[in-house]
Amino acid sequence: MKFSYKWLKEYVDLELTPYELADKLTHAGFEVEEVIQKIPFFKDVVIGFVKELYKHPDADKLSVCTVDDGKAQYQVICGAANIRAGQKVPFAKIGAELPGDFKIRKAKIRGTESLGMICSQAELGLEEHSDGIWILPDDTTMGLDFYDYLGSEQDYILDIFITPNRGDCMSMIGMAREIAAILDKQIRYPEFVLTETGGCTTAELISVEVQDVIGCPRYSARIVRNVQIGESPEWLQKKLRAVGFRPINNIVDITNYVLFEYGQPLHGFDLSKIKSKKITVRRSLNGEKFITLDGKERDLPAETLLICDTNEPVAVAGIMGGQNSEVHPETTDILIESAVFSQESIAVAGKKLGLSTEASRRFERSVDTGNTIKAMNRAAYLMQEIAQGKICQGYVDLYPQPIPQHKIDFNINELSRLLGASYENELVQKLFARLGIKVDDQSDSYIIPSFRNDLKLPADLVEEFARLIGYSALPARNQSTVPYSRSDQETGNYYSKITSELIMFGLTEFANTSMYGKSELQAFSETSLVTILNPISDDMACLRPSILPGLLKSAAYNINRGQKNIRAFETGRVFFPDTEGGLPIQPYHLGVLLSGKRFEESWNQPDDSIDFFDMKGIIEQLFAAFKYTDYSIKIQTPSLIFAQGEAVDIFCGHGKAGSFGKVRKEILKIFAVRQDVYAAELNIEMLYPLLTPVKTIFISIPKYPFIEKDLAFVIEKSVPSLELINYIREIGGAVLTGAWVFDLYEGTDLPENKHSLNIRLHFQATDRTLTDNEIDDIFQNIIRLCEVKFNATLRN
């Protein structure tokens, strides 16, 4: 909210500069976001007198003037149409510095020398655009420094962030009261005298009925007659403009002015439009419609608090007035409404209507019920002074259940318990007194002023104390008395182990959004998607059910920029709707993406593209890192994501933990990826209980050497190699410590449906050196049995 430094000074004496004040406020909980100087700095501009002028000999639109500054006379060229001899003007001398880094130098304009510049308001940084030079009143003194001369006009706008608990500071008086407390000064409230010359009482002209006392705890009103609607005086317009408000007419300006001054929202009704002479405050019924001041017809949500002409709505309470009762140029009698509406009712109605106004913002933060009369009278007084209004005698004030004085039981030990340092009672009471919080002599409690309805608990008073003494004055302690938390951090360690293993495998970690467009996600979810009710845009409307869409997007981003070799992974939560409408299921998933060449292009690396077995290797190594072997990899039933034939599912424990394979062309198309991609996705939350690191126990290294034997089987391609290896292991028994495929050969010398699997075998015993004789039987057995079982033949 914008505050005028000058305006604040009407209520509290300020010796501090606006910048010093800003610093004090920031350290007291009112963050000053910006200080704006109204008149920007300029120098060497004086008040000059245009003694004489004549037309420039070589330019129609230019005048050659003689300007007197009281000491000397200068020849100055001026292009303004409104310049005349005998005027007093702001005159920038040679060497003057104007806003916008503009320096005045001696110049020659069309052959004639010019020794300075006659300024417009725009040139002095006071307005955006000026139509001519600034003509000053005749009685101004020649030669005066113009910046000093404007001194009384100078002002600073403090843009202050008011936290939602401090609705009481959303006004000049409220802020001034707070400043007075912070700086230990006295506040001056405005003083004025009403003369009730309206000829009758307010009560004779209007009656008020409040049907909902909870929604409207207090309703005050008073009438001012015979006002003359017109423009507000200069001072009022200036003040409103300073805080960012556009002047409209004197009556509207006055209600706005008092809103800014006192923080009490007011509404001025044209009394003649309240035909029944009775105001009713009631809740709206279903289906009511109403045209607000801004000319929009609105469907009123049920239970909206309304101000009615008996039954006909004339305003949405605390939010916006109605077109039907608006003040207009012919209005003569004004009904000033100064009411308090409950925080809840305004917040709910404002949200439902999608309306946020100066009034509603204050009611939402709650308004002081003790302030309605003062603010109303202030407005009436101003209408009398400015709009020639006649104030009726008395006022209407419905306040059936006055809010009792609020007290907080406060033990001074709360300060040491929460702040870690103890303070003298005397100091505490003194600081509280500055805030208007008084000690109650009858009990151990403090009386809270009505405008501070944010103070409810002892902790609130602790904050008030801390705020005034200054947070920097509070102690810091480096040794916590709280014992270390139990180190139940296995999940964290486990996730970071997965990450660090993958980085060791040469994969780079990505971080992608959780929100995507529906079209990007549909293929990735077997069920429906979790969607956002109020998305920022359609392409951020759904939550990811998979890590892969993000990885694919990032892959496309890199490939488009010439970075075609990608080895990436990402971990994060994915989302599936809960069938009962409860919290979505949101497990942590791991996604891996490989694409491009296996190695960066180099003279000494093969030029191979990444294939299925690169991905399989990563998955196997990851499990190996956790010493986990109890998983199986099986051909996948057809899926939307992975291409048939190069797609597998990973089964662990009770079920499927993930899949990997070659990504289908149709999917790549969605993300505009134009090269082959292999991807994997694992539910790492499901794996967690299975992968929990096993305690490592040392196994002694074999003392006796192994014997190595190679076999080459010509075998049908349809036989899975793993089956053959597992069978060989079975036959080999305990002494066969290793068996693996070390080469695979396909060639024209073999039948088309067969290939040669070259298998290496290691035989080893833990207690002796094996002899060739010992293993020969086993070796022959392997050959014989594999020939029988798999129709495999030994290749020569």
Added chain:
Amino acid sequence: MLEQIAEIKNLFNKSLQEIKTLPDLETEKIRFLGRKGLIATLFETLGDVPQDSRPVIGQQINALKKEIEIHFSELKNKLNLLTAGLQSVDITLPGRALPVGKRHPLHQVADQIKAIFSSMGFEIADGPEVETDYYNFEALNMPRTHPARDMQDTLYISDNLVLRTHTSPVQIRVMESRKPPIRIIAPGRVFRRDTPDASHSPFFHQSEGLVVGEDVTFADLKGVIESFAAQMLGREIKVRFRPSFFPFTEPSVEYDFNCVFCKGKGCRVCKNTGWLEISGAGMVHPNVLKNVGYDPGKISGYAFGMGIDRLAMLKFNINDIRILFENDLRFINQF
């Protein structure tokens, strides 16, 4: 004669030091052992020596010759070894590259935060990213009509479910599930209805901190934040605490770090204030303690937040948050 032998010996010693290559060696070999070399010349002048001393001098010349031969031969072997491999590879060709993986810079910073707080005895906690209205707002002393809800523009899944706007709901989940003392941090992803620009992302990362027990004071909060700042950004970093407002803390505080770019002198990044806003903190509000069934008269606690993305941006001098989530390899590979 004896002087001549000594002189040649000297010459030879000097020569040995100077020979660096095989051709050098050949030249020197000829100079000393050649047919007209220095040793041969010595033998030629042997005739001038008196007869009786000839055998002794002759022996000495022979000894020197042998010594020279041995040394040259050793040197030749050595030079042969040194030069043998050199000519066979072009050592200027690049080495065989290994694939190198990188931790995302955001997570590098998160790791650092976790390590610092772990060392101070904090445990890592976690919570769901789609939260109920209760955990995200109500339990944190923010009923439906609370104006503070406007401070954070919320993305809704349903009337009752939101994308969590902060990591604070983890406070409630942890406190509900156990008794004090508690000392946790809860890093994670949060969401706001902000249109992306250089300083806003609709999703970003925070870490919550919470310490609850008996005799937990504001002084502990100040101590922990100061200690964290020093470990994260260096001992010279100053911390500033300002009063603020959050519905779930009382007293509330906003904490700033000395601008890491200008060291507090004032620059464009800190808008000439010398300070950078980091996050909010405060003493856990009595209503929050009540909501989880603790006695606010006995138990106290402090909570704090911090923006992980923001700290990463400060640490690495990144001026646009969006680059963190583009995953450009040229970006990630820098860290």
